[in-house]
Amino acid sequence: MKNKLSKWSQNQAFWPIVIFLLIILINSIMTGGDFLKITMVDGHFYGRIIDIFRNGGKLMILAAGMTMVLATGGTDISVGSVMAISGAIACSIIEGNLLPSLNGSVPAAIVLAICAGIICGLWNGFLVSKIQIQPIVATMILLVAGRGIAQLITNGKIITINSDAYYFINGGYILGLPFPLYIVIFLVGTLLLFVHRTAFGLFLESIGCNPKASKFAGIKVSGYLLAIYTISGAFAAVAGLIESAGIKGADCNNAGLNIEMDAILAVAIGGTNLMGGRFNILSSVVGALIVQSITTTVYALGVPAAYIRVLKALLIIVICLSQSDRFKQALAKAFASRKRREAAV
Amino acid sequence: MTRGENKKKKFHINNVSLLITIVLFVAMFIFGSIRYDHFFSISTFLNLFNDNAYLMIAGIGETFVLITGGIDISISSTVAFTGVFMAHCLEKGMPAFVVICLALLIGITVGAVQGSLIHYFKLQPFIVTLAGQFLMRGLCVVISEASIPINDSFFKGMALGRIPISFGEAKPLNGKIYYYVLIVMVVLLVSIFVLKKLAFGRAIYAVGGNEQSAALMGLNVARTKIGVYIISSFCAALAGIVFSFYTLAGYGLQNMGMELDAISSAVIGGTLLTGGVGSVFGTMVGAMIQGIIQTIVTYENLNTWWTKVTIAGLLCLFIVIQRVIAVRADAMKGKATAE
Numbered sequence: 001m002k003n004k005l006s007k008w009s010q011n012q013a014f015w016p017i018v019i020f021l022l023i024i025l026i027n028s029i030m031t032g033g034d035f036l037k038i039t040m041v042d043g044h045f046y047g048r049i050i051d052i053f054r055n056g057g058k059l060m061i062l063a064a065g066m067t068m069v070l071a072t073g074g075t076d077i078s079v080g081s082v083m084a085i086s087g088a089i090a091c092s093i094i095e096g097n098l099l100p101s102l103n104g105s106v107p108a109a110i111v112l113a114i115c116a117g118i119i120c121g122l123w124n125g126f127l128v129s130k131i132q133i134q135p136i137v138a139t140m141i142l143l144v145a146g147r148g149i150a151q152l153i154t155n156g157k158i159i160t161i162n163s164d165a166y167y168f169i170n171g172g173y174i175l176g177l178p179f180p181l182y183i184v185i186f187l188v189g190t191l192l193l194f195v196h197r198t199a200f201g202l203f204l205e206s207i208g209c210n211p212k213a214s215k216f217a218g219i220k221v222s223g224y225l226l227a228i229y230t231i232s233g234a235f236a237a238v239a240g241l242i243e244s245a246g247i248k249g250a251d252c253n254n255a256g257l258n259i260e261m262d263a264i265l266a267v268a269i270g271g272t273n274l275m276g277g278r279f280n281i282l283s284s285v286v287g288a289l290i291v292q293s294i295t296t297t298v299y300a301l302g303v304p305a306a307y308i309r310v311l312k313a314l315l316i317i318v319i320c321l322s323q324s325d326r327f328k329q330a331l332a333k334a335f336a337s338r339k340r341r342e343a344a345v
Numbered sequence: 346m347t348r349g350e351n352k353k354k355k356f357h358i359n360n361v362s363l364l365i366t367i368v369l370f371v372a373m374f375i376f377g378s379i380r381y382d383h384f385f386s387i388s389t390f391l392n393l394f395n396d397n398a399y400l401m402i403a404g405i406g407e408t409f410v411l412i413t414g415g416i417d418i419s420i421s422s423t424v425a426f427t428g429v430f431m432a433h434c435l436e437k438g439m440p441a442f443v444v445i446c447l448a449l450l451i452g453i454t455v456g457a458v459q460g461s462l463i464h465y466f467k468l469q470p471f472i473v474t475l476a477g478q479f480l481m482r483g484l485c486v487v488i489s490e491a492s493i494p495i496n497d498s499f500f501k502g503m504a505l506g507r508i509p510i511s512f513g514e515a516k517p518l519n520g521k522i523y524y525y526v527l528i529v530m531v532v533l534l535v536s537i538f539v540l541k542k543l544a545f546g547r548a549i550y551a552v553g554g555n556e557q558s559a560a561l562m563g564l565n566v567a568r569t570k571i572g573v574y575i576i577s578s579f580c581a582a583l584a585g586i587v588f589s590f591y592t593l594a595g596y597g598l599q600n601m602g603m604e605l606d607a608i609s610s611a612v613i614g615g616t617l618l619t620g621g622v623g624s625v626f627g628t629m630v631g632a633m634i635q636g637i638i639q640t641i642v643t644y645e646n647l648n649t650w651w652t653k654v655t656i657a658g659l660l661c662l663f664i665v666i667q668r669v670i671a672v673r674a675d676a677m678k679g680k681a682t683a684e
């Protein structure tokens with residue numbers, strides 16, 4: 001029994017993958033197989049599953065960045081606003097409102113939007129690591145001000161753009177698969193190599209477990225914190241580009257709204273402890289797929305969108321409770337006393 | 346020797362921050378009065394209370410949580426949810442008194458659940474209250490997606506009833522406050538009394554200073570910690586009631602990001618985010634500063650988003666000031682022990 005348990009805990013991505021497959025199975029049964037159907041039109045794959053992967057792209061990217069932030073015991077709730085900023089900058093440049101000398105060049109717009117994300121991330125990291133503000137407050141500043149900044153960039157308007165090159169970021173296909181999937185594979189792959197082939201990941205876990213001890217052990221805690229918030233900001237900017245390419249414009253009020261909760265939920269489902277410490281980026285990415293498939297399922301069932309948020313909020317509390325040692329102890333005690341009572345009877 | 350000195354130093358931190366805040370407020374008021382015609386008046390000053398009453402109440406509640414070193418980011422959703430809930434119940438024809446009591450009861454329940462999860466299961470406050478925030482925003486939309494108008498006579502009476510305040514014949518010397526501003530005053534006075542005079546209030550500071558020491562001193566940490574979350578959510582529910590007096594409607598997307606306003610009111614007013622230091626009077630002044638920024642932005646005819654950006658900037662500034670003072674205080678303490 002103990003052996004089995006340790007085996008499970010070694011495979012953190014095991015359960016998320018099982019859950020994901022279960023959700024797909026349930027969906028397939030309910031729709032009578034329609035869910036699994038993948039059709040080929042003009043050399044592109046279409047189908048519900050492909051949709052989950054395409055629409056879940058943003059969330060998978062965000063979840064990868066968020067995992068590391070949560071692993072250090074911090075949080076980044078500004079990702080939605082950073083998405084809005086990056087979308088606003090890219091669309092404004094392509095439309096020619098911002099920096100008209102660039103002539104609406106798409107590559108320049110993408111690079112500058114990602115730079116903006118990096119600056120946002122650096123700002124968060126600076127507040128958290130140098131000024132030592134609680135991460136929730138530090139990133140909340142950008143959560144609220146960020147949408148304001150995005151509004152100021154677009155002058156409070158919803159920008160619509162007309163650029164096939166930019167649409168490609170969300171709607172494009174390579175070898176029949178949607179382009180966002182390649183972005184995810186590239187970003188997550190690079191991150192995994194970086195985290196697992198260097199000592200970076202180990203240091204992050206150590207910071208998450210005990211920042212003071214890590215500092216005394218000679219780890220440059222503030223430097224690492226700065227780095228992970230910057231990565232999170234850059235990833236959020238990429239997610240923002242995908243989102244704005246998807247709606248073919250920039251909507252500062254709604255771009256990435258409430259997505260931070262989804263990202264945290266994805267990480268939690270992936271089994272990463274939200275208190276910091278052990279983390280697994282790959283299982284967070286699977287977690288993001290689960291969140292996306294739950295959303296797709298709920299829409300498919302015709303349940304009003306409002307209930308999804310309630311459901312997700314409850315889900316995150318349940319997962320947190322299941323991670324809490326105190327809760328496990330209380331549960332164990334309750335079971336033990338019941339057994340004793342049964343034995344007495 | 347150190348005890349008295351420590352006390353003085355803490356007071357000192359609080360005082361400097363609060364002093365800067367008050368000076369800033371006066372400076373902004375003078376700036377506005379010089380720059381714009383018709384700005385300088387009693388009515389401009391009193392409107393800060395009329396327009397920000399809900400924020401002051403919510404901010405005072407948040408201050409309790411911040412003093413213990415925790416955080417509650419669910420308050421804006423609680424405000425929105427109580428608003429929608431009351432509008433919905435009133436539409437169904439329930440009497441105003443019952444609806445208000447139910448709303449306050451919701452606040453207490455939300456706070457008790459969040460506080461218990463945080464204390465008993467050692468969950469992080471931000472995760473629990475973030476989940477709470479989403480839960481209640483979701484519930485708002487479950488009740489109604491559209492804005493529900495309130496037509497109840499009691500609510501209308503509270504929305505329109507006002508007390509004229511006059512210091513002379515001239516126009517700038519006249520103003521008025523709405524009845525609901527009195528609720529703010531009551532909340533403020535009760536909070537000051539609780540924090541300064543009651544054992545419960547002193548325990549809040551003790552838990553914020555060092556939770557373990559407080560527990561070892563025999564203070565009831567569970568009661569204190571759960572208590573502050575109840576107070577925070579109760580105040581948020583009260584703020585929701587005042588907000589529906591103010592707008593006469595309940596709308597699920599109302600007050601997005603208000604938790605930042607409440608937290609920055611507290612921080613600008615001298616509450617330390619690390620816990621242990623803070624005053625509700627300071628929070629009130631902090632809320633008034635935000636009010637005056639809003640007023641100036643309106644007078645300047647700028648995009649309203651400037652308000653949010655300015656407040657966020659101001660919050661950063663004050664946190665940095667706090668850090669500088671705290672670092673210097675630590676250095677002084679180090680020197681004192683070395684001597």
